[in-house]
Amino acid sequence: MLYCEKCRTLVADSCPLHASKHLREPRGNDPVLIAQLSGISAAMLEGLLLDEKLPFQQEGRLGAGMSVWIGRMMETFSFYVPYDLRDKALELYALVCEAPPEEDVSKSDGESDKIE
Numbered sequence: 713m714l715y716c717e718k719c720r721t722l723v724a725d726s727c728p729l730h731a732s733k734h735l736r737e738p739r740g741n742d743p744v745l746i747a748q749l750s751g752i753s754a755a756m757l758e759g760l761l762l763d764e765k766l767p768f769q770q771e772g773r774l775g776a777g778m779s780v781w782i783g784r785m786m787e788t789f790s791f792y793v794p795y796d797l798r799d800k801a802l803e804l805y806a807l808v809c810e811a812p813p814e815e816d817v818s819k820s821d822g823e824s825d826k827i828e
């Protein structure tokens with residue numbers, strides 16, 4: 713496993729964006745991307761990480777200023793944790809993924825056609 717300093721991700725042998733330019737061996741406190749989530753999922757993962765007292769960084773794609781305008785639930789967040797805590801964090805991420813989706817409520821497939 714190698715670490716791309718620019719993407720802050722672990723890659724097998726080559727970064728899709730930077731090839732081997734910024735690759736090196738990961739160190740214990742390197743921030744590693746574990747998930748990109750939005751809305752309820754992001755809030756859930758944040759809550760789990762806080763509960764477990766794992767140090768993490770959460771970065772919005774649009775930046776804090778933009779989130780204010782479009783609303784936090786529309787933002788996509790990247791979550792980074794120290795390399796040493798990655799396994800634990802991925803366990804928590806798995807819990808979020810197993811949770812049932814809850815965004816279908818507002819969707820309707822035109823099933824409301826009324827028979828007259």
Ligand SMILES: [Zn+2]
Binds near residue numbers: 717
């Ligand atoms: Zn890269």
